[in-house]
Amino acid sequence: xxxAVLIVDDEKNILLTLSQSLQLAGYRTELASSGQxxxxxxxxxxxxxxxxxxxxxxxxxxxVLAKLTELKPELPVIMMSGHGTIxxxxxxxxxxxxxxxxxxxxxxxxxxxxxxxxxxxAAMEELQELRAxxxxxxxxxxxxxxxxxxxxxxxxxxxxxxxxxxxxxGTGKELIARALHQHSKRKGGPFVKLxxxxxxxxxxxxxxxxxxxxxxxxxxxxxxxxxxxxHEGTLFxxxxxxxxxxxxxxxxxxxxxxxxxxxxxxxxLKVDVRVLxxxxxxxxxxxxxxxxxEDLYYRINVVQIHSPPLRERAExxxxxxxxxxxxxxxxxxxxxxxxxxxxxxxxSAYDYPGNVRELRNLVERLAILCEGPVVSRTDAxxxxxxxxxxxxxxxxxxxxxAPLAPVTAVATAPVAAGPVGWRPRVDQTxxxxxxxxxxxxxxxxxxxxxxxxxxxxxxxxxxxxHFYKKMKALGLRRGQSES
Numbered sequence: 001x002x003x004a005v006l007i008v009d010d011e012k013n014i015l016l017t018l019s020q021s022l023q024l025a026g027y028r029t030e031l032a033s034s035g036q037x038x039x040x041x042x043x044x045x046x047x048x049x050x051x052x053x054x055x056x057x058x059x060x061x062x063x064v065l066a067k068l069t070e071l072k073p074e075l076p077v078i079m080m081s082g083h084g085t086i087x088x089x090x091x092x093x094x095x096x097x098x099x100x101x102x103x104x105x106x107x108x109x110x111x112x113x114x115x116x117x118x119x120x121x122a123a124m125e126e127l128q129e130l131r132a133x134x135x136x137x138x139x140x141x142x143x144x145x146x147x148x149x150x151x152x153x154x155x156x157x158x159x160x161x162x163x164x165x166x167x168x169x170g171t172g173k174e175l176i177a178r179a180l181h182q183h184s185k186r187k188g189g190p191f192v193k194l195x196x197x198x199x200x201x202x203x204x205x206x207x208x209x210x211x212x213x214x215x216x217x218x219x220x221x222x223x224x225x226x227x228x229x230x231h232e233g234t235l236f237x238x239x240x241x242x243x244x245x246x247x248x249x250x251x252x253x254x255x256x257x258x259x260x261x262x263x264x265x266x267x268x269l270k271v272d273v274r275v276l277x278x279x280x281x282x283x284x285x286x287x288x289x290x291x292x293x294e295d296l297y298y299r300i301n302v303v304q305i306h307s308p309p310l311r312e313r314a315e316x317x318x319x320x321x322x323x324x325x326x327x328x329x330x331x332x333x334x335x336x337x338x339x340x341x342x343x344x345x346x347x348s349a350y351d352y353p354g355n356v357r358e359l360r361n362l363v364e365r366l367a368i369l370c371e372g373p374v375v376s377r378t379d380a381x382x383x384x385x386x387x388x389x390x391x392x393x394x395x396x397x398x399x400x401x402a403p404l405a406p407v408t409a410v411a412t413a414p415v416a417a418g419p420v421g422w423r424p425r426v427d428q429t430x431x432x433x434x435x436x437x438x439x440x441x442x443x444x445x446x447x448x449x450x451x452x453x454x455x456x457x458x459x460x461x462x463x464x465x466h467f468y469k470k471m472k473a474l475g476l477r478r479g480q481s482e483s
Contacts, residue, residue, distance in 0.1 A: 003118055006030040008038040008052035008064070018051065021107055027114075035059030039067055042075065049117055051110075054081035054088060062091060069096040069373055073336045074124070076117035080105060094374050096338055139175050140323050141316035145308045149176065156303045157183035162255075164300050165278040167307030170357030173278040174238065176305055181234040186274055189233025194226050197242035204247050206263050209254075215264025227260055230273045240300065241281035241292060248293045255299045275300065310352040310359060317348040317359075324360050328367035337370060341461040342377035349448075349459065350384055439474045
């Protein structure tokens with residue numbers, strides 16, 4: 001079905017002209033002669049995009065935009081004005097507008113802007129659908145690395161095979177363990193976890209196997225251990241590489257025989273437990289150094305799943321950031337925040353040494369501190385730890401793929417810092433100034449990505465083909481980036 005576009009303008013002839021142009025281009029149109037009518041239409045029936053004038057008598061377009069953002073934050077809105085100023089464009093962008101066009105509207109430019117916002121919205125909806133499909137694992141990510149993990153979970157979960165999960169801290173190893181349990185034949189049984197690094201060495205045996213009353217000072221009653229608690233379920237041993245050597249041999253016996261004795265006890269207890277283990281260490285190196293038993297390694301490493309660091313799955317960052325932002329806003333009672341393309345580019349370029357755990361904490365901090373409703377590049381830069389930020393880059397967008405406001409802001413305010421040294425000249429037209437700014441921005445981003453066009457296009461939120469066309473139009477070619 002053709003996309004439905006709501007056109008909002010108090011001038012009847014403009015409504016009819018724009019409606020005819022969009023219908024000839026294959027769109028369905030809805031017309032509203034005032035802001036209130038527009039709000040009524042959006043509340044009553046679905047529309048795919050809104051094209052709205054700024055200056056209207058009963059309720060100006062910016063006021064309507066703010067109400068639309070609260071009513072349907074995902075609805076793309078393009079603002080238009082015959083009296084547009086830079087301040088108006090910036091404010092419209094801050095309120096959530098996807099683009100800002102000056103009247104009289106050029107038909108080609110309007111169609112390009114409309115196509116861009118609809119394409120972007122379709123991509124976001126596709127990500128939401130993918131996230132819903134992958135939600136069965138309670139993990140977010142559609143890139144190759146996560147697809148491999150999902151595939152391994154699907155194959156390993158129904159078996160009784162022990163699984164060793166490897167990866168850096170904060171990469172989601174426990175989530176993988178939980179997904180394995182939830183999709184196993186033991187999902188109706190308990191999921192019990194023990195962090196081997198967090199338990200004192202002299203207490204870990206009691207934690208695992210339990211103890212009898214009087215077994216040691218402070219043992220005032222019988223206590224069941226993790227193995228007993230996990231009977232007919234799953235036991236997740238996190239950071240197993242930190243388990244003391246003496247305990248490793250006792251664990252090996254339980255894995256081999258399915259039997260244990262509580263500390264201070266004589267009764268042999270049978271347990272039926274599937275053991276999943278995780279570590280941030282290289283266990284093969286630990287074996288070579290004499291710190292980990294080789295026979296235990298082979299017992300727990302029937303299937304191995306590696307959880308990659310966030311820097312190796314950058315394609316999942318936008319989806320992770322948006323997911324965590326929605327969760328953090330809901331958790332802290334904040335209205336939904338929207339990320340500007342520049343803010344998303346800044347956050348996606350950070351390396352996150354603390355991985356997903358660090359990302360989640362940073363995004364929650366953003367949800368608490370950002371005034372919104374749109375997260376700016378400045379907000380994102382202030383969020384990241386100092387000394388680990390990208391080189392400053394003007395908050396500008398290229399072409400018609402994103403709101404025009406950041407470009408006009410660059411065109412009127414000197415860049416105070418960073419490698420981009422562009423300044424507007426008084427003898428240039430506005431278009432020439434914008435082209436110069438775009439040229440400098442592209443050169444800067446290409447320098448940052450070492451002439452990786454695909455990565456540069458991603459950072460600027462452009463399709464790769466459009467990025468190449470923009471380079472050609474500006475007289476740029478690969479290898480001309482800043483040194």
